[in-house]
Amino acid sequence: MEADNEAAVRDRLTAQGLVVNNVKKKPMELRLPTIGSGVALKDLVVFTRTFSTMVDAGLPLVQCLDMLSSQAENPRFGEMLGKIKAEVETGKSLSEAMGLYPKVFDDLFRNLVAAGEAGGILDLIFRRMATYLEKSAKLRRQVKGALVYPVAIIVVGLLVMVIMMTFVLPTFEDMFKDLGAGSLPGPTRIVLAISHFITGHFLLLTIVGIALGVGFSAAIKTPQGLLIFDTIKLKLPVIGNVVRKGSVARFTRTLGTLLASGVPILDAMDIVAKTSGNVVIQNGILYAREKVAEGKDIASPLLETGIFPPMVVQMIGVGEQTGAMDDMLQKIADFYEEEVDAAVAAMSAMLEPLILVFLGVGVGGMLIAMYLPIFDVAGGIK
Incomplete structure (x- = not known):
């Protein structure tokens, strides 16, 4: 999670209904340059599968994105999800926020997400997307x-x-x-x-x-x-x-x-x-x-x-x-x-x-x- 300081992180997590035991600052990372989007298809499949499970369990959208961004194995993808979460917090829809990264979330992906948002079946859409991607x-x-x-x-x-x-x-x-x-x-x-x-x-x-x-x-x-x-x-x-x-x-x-x-x-x-x-x-x-x-x-x-x-x-x-x-x-x-x-x-x-x-x-x-x-x-x- 990105924030100005540790206290801000505690406040945001507490507001989401979570009990905070410890907050640790993430150390600086040396990142190698990536080619294209820097996100592998495997990263996208894991994201869609996990996201559908979280939404189906009733977790709020912002909380899902927050957890997935912090747990992503690919640091670049985690950073993207963090920025998408920030856009959603400002009031944008998930499909609109994903438009920040068209090389990762293409027209197909974004249109399916938009359809899922409109129909209230986002978990089902993400399951379909995971199957489709695989x-x-x-x-x-x-x-x-x-x-x-x-x-x-x-x-x-x-x-x-x-x-x-x-x-x-x-x-x-x-x-x-x-x-x-x-x-x-x-x-x-x-x-x-x-x-x-x-x-x-x-x-x-x-x-x-x-x-x-x-x-x-x-x-x-x-x-x-x-x-x-x-x-x-x-x-x-x-x-x-x-x-x-x-x-x-x-x-x-x-x-x-x-x-x-x-x-x-x-x-x-x-x-x-x-x-x-x-x-x-x-x-x-x-x-x-x-x-x-x-x-x-x-x-x-x-x-x-x-x-x-x-x-x-x-x-x-x-x-x-x-x-x-x-x-x-x-x-x-x-x-x-x-x-x-x-x-x-x-x-x-x-x-x-x-x-x-x-x-x-x-x-x-x-x-x-x-x-x-x-x-x-x-x-x-x-």
Whole structure:
């Protein structure tokens, strides 16, 4: 708790109905700089779970925030909660106070809290948010792992081959000269030519590689570049299937959570579009939102986009007709999260042997090419 002195702390705690035995001044802390918001998803999940339990137990809102700010494992997050508590004490709503930190409490979070405040179901909203965050984190890990794993293995394999060509192969070449090997076999000459090119143009190749990386990073920060990149991600063989199913699961889970919490459909679709994580999906959702604003149902424009599978759209249509769209969306999300599990497992089972073959042919081929002259020399001695 922040206050001018220890007496002020005692007075504030006593006013909240608490018995104060001891007040200790918190020592100064040396804090390392943080990246972005400095708050991990784990911190947010623990906060939402604990907050819902406290509110459900009947504790006042300010007291909940006070206790959570002082008990937070992340000092930066604790400081944020302390400032939010101070804003609430001035008369602001919790959702408004959370607007101080939009990187931590995004539009989705704040709109759900606002709906909970309006309906008097803040504890229920926070339980839903905790469940949503946990499932979203799991889904994000799965999709990210599916994309990162094969790329990481291939990059490591290429680095191994570059290191071999830069440092190992020149040693073999010197050894061939010492052995008096005559005309080298074709595979050996090709490998040595590549090695000479890399060592002779190492600085240039490094600069080109860095330039390509910087150029790619800059390109995907532009609207058109990001659109192209996200389109390619959805159309990639195997990996695109995982990304698409993950996007469907995220869309249905987020929209279902918002609608179940009482957020109006148009506002909910706005928020879902912003949190979709893919520009192509975002554009499709915004197109559907425009049609809904014109008085159309949600299923037809979603089908027109060609992004969402027909089965998903049909189930959303059924939910819309029966008045149980939030439940239907949650069921679709559960199904597609399981589909992502299965797709990731299938992709790993298919890509792992292909990657091993790629590495085996690359590294093994170089080794064979370098040992061929040694075999020739040994055969000549016999």
